[in-house]
Amino acid sequence: MEWLKDRSNFPPALPEHDGLDGVCVGYIQEKAQLSQSTISNYMGLLKQTGFVIAERHGQWTFYRRDEENIQAFLTAFQDELLKT
Amino acid sequence: MEWLKDRSNFPPALPEHDGLDGVCVGYIQEKAQLSQSTISNYMGLLKQTGFVIAERHGQWTFYRRDEENIQAFLTAFQDELLKT
DNA sequence: GCTTAATATCGAGATATTTCGAATTATGGA
DNA sequence: TCCATAATTCGAAATATCTCGATATTAAGC
Numbered sequence: 001m002e003w004l005k006d007r008s009n010f011p012p013a014l015p016e017h018d019g020l021d022g023v024c025v026g027y028i029q030e031k032a033q034l035s036q037s038t039i040s041n042y043m044g045l046l047k048q049t050g051f052v053i054a055e056r057h058g059q060w061t062f063y064r065r066d067e068e069n070i071q072a073f074l075t076a077f078q079d080e081l082l083k084t
Numbered sequence: 085m086e087w088l089k090d091r092s093n094f095p096p097a098l099p100e101h102d103g104l105d106g107v108c109v110g111y112i113q114e115k116a117q118l119s120q121s122t123i124s125n126y127m128g129l130l131k132q133t134g135f136v137i138a139e140r141h142g143q144w145t146f147y148r149r150d151e152e153n154i155q156a157f158l159t160a161f162q163d164e165l166l167k168t
Numbered sequence: 169g170c171t172t173a174a175t176a177t178c179g180a181g182a183t184a185t186t187t188c189g190a191a192t193t194a195t196g197g198a
Numbered sequence: 199t200c201c202a203t204a205a206t207t208c209g210a211a212a213t214a215t216c217t218c219g220a221t222a223t224t225a226a227g228c
Contacts (some may be wrong), residue, residue, distance in 0.1 A: 025175060039175095065167065080086065111220085118186095122206060125187085145205065
């Protein structure tokens with residue numbers, strides 16, 4: 001989630017992906033130094049829980065943060081934990 | 085953490101504990117319906133991580149929320165997760 | 169239709185967490 | 199001093215999570 005805040009945390013997008021939002025699984029895997037299946041699994045979970053948005057373009061899946069849901073989660077979490 | 089927001093979530097304090105802040109482990113255990121050792125373990129963790137303050141009076145230990153640390157955690161968590 | 173590239177899914181082993189009961193420690197009162 | 203009560207610590211069983219390699223799926227290019 002931290003890395004996805006800034007696209008420049010990853011290698012530049014391929015020319016044919018210029019203009020597309022998000023980061024492909026391969027780049028995330030490379031940076032995380034975990035196996036492909038592990039990262040795919042993680043990203044699937046994050047998508048399922050609403051923290052990221054997945055968009056498929058051809059063989060690539062691009063993941064990006066879902067700021068709206070993140071904010072909503074944070075608010076709910078704060079309301080739950082904080083007093084009054 | 086939710087329960088500890090309001091002392092009235094638990095039975096009234098014993099007369100000799102009147103004026104003392106927090107809830108004793110026994111009451112928490114009763115409400116949680118988990119074993120005494122499990123609750124003691126949990127409360128120990130919450131204390132260790134700074135979410136609650138423990139105060140021993142005689143044979144009783146009273147736990148209460150550490151609002152300052154809770155707020156600090158929430159702020160740090162939000163700064164980490166939220167963009168910019 | 170093949171072959172290759174990028175992801176996703178599946179099943180399993182390693183590791184971590186949850187929870188318990190039993191044993192231990194600490195305190196207060198008869 | 200000895201007992202009862204409150205709480206903590208310890209060790210283990212049940213369960214969940216993490217992570218992987220192998221396999222399957224999807225899409226592109228020839």
